[in-house]
Amino acid sequence: GIQVEQSPPDLILQEGANSTLRCNFSDSVNNLQWFHQNPWGQLINLFYIPSGTKQNGRLSATTVATERYSLLYISSSQTTDSGVYFCAVGEYNNNDMRFGAGTRLTVKP
Amino acid sequence: SQTIHQWPATLVQPVGSPLSLECTVEGTSNPNLYWYRQAAGRGLQLLFYSVGIGQISSEVPQNLSASRPQDRQFILSSKKLLLSDSGFYLCAWGLVDQFFGPGTRLTVL
Numbered sequence: 001g002i003q004v005e006q007s008p009p010d011l012i013l014q015e016g017a018n019s020t021l022r023c024n025f026s027d028s029v030n031n032l033q034w035f036h037q038n039p040w041g042q043l044i045n046l047f048y049i050p051s052g053t054k055q056n057g058r059l060s061a062t063t064v065a066t067e068r069y070s071l072l073y074i075s076s077s078q079t080t081d082s083g084v085y086f087c088a089v090g091e092y093n094n095n096d097m098r099f100g101a102g103t104r105l106t107v108k109p
Numbered sequence: 110s111q112t113i114h115q116w117p118a119t120l121v122q123p124v125g126s127p128l129s130l131e132c133t134v135e136g137t138s139n140p141n142l143y144w145y146r147q148a149a150g151r152g153l154q155l156l157f158y159s160v161g162i163g164q165i166s167s168e169v170p171q172n173l174s175a176s177r178p179q180d181r182q183f184i185l186s187s188k189k190l191l192l193s194d195s196g197f198y199l200c201a202w203g204l205v206d207q208f209f210g211p212g213t214r215l216t217v218l
């Protein structure tokens with residue numbers, strides 16, 4: 001099956017800093033999502049982005065499907081951005097979504 | 110708008126006891142439904158998905174089972190829990206992208 005690798009595994013930032021999280025996948029995908037898991041375990045949808053670029057406030061994401069990677073950008077980070085960021089991909093439809101191991105982000109005040 | 114509920118929020122069960130976790134979705138019809146498990150500090154593993162009433166696909170052979178008795182109800186069960194069944198269980202719904210419930214934290218002692 002498709003392999004999903006996220007980097008870095010851990011990231012510590014000072015409040016106000018910018019960061020880039022990366023998701024590499026091993027095969028063509030029709031579905032790609034970014035999620036944020038908060039400290040209480042809730043998974044929050046950030047982007048549905050199988051290709052192209054999207055922005056939502058301080059967050060933006062870019063997926064280059066032909067090169068099999070996606071990037072999540074966080075600008076002017078805040079302590080509430082802390083948590084684990086997951087990338088999930090699907091080859092054919094969203095019934096076979098595979099999650100990466102996540103990037104654990106800690107934003108210090 | 111759509112909402113997804115899971116209960117209970119936390120559960121502590123002895124080894125060998127039965128399990129029943131429930132997930133319900135509001136505000137949509139005939140959604141695809143999913144059960145995931147997350148071990149401590151790890152990514153998400155897809156356990157089951159359902160594209161309609163009575164239709165269940167299993168991703169991982171184990172002592173768990175799933176049922177979908179109604180369009181917007183998804184149940185995860187076990188006849189006899191193992192220590193290795195401990196984890197955070199997440200239900201999700203989706204047609205294109207997936208949306209997650211708040212999760213059930215299960216500890217098997």
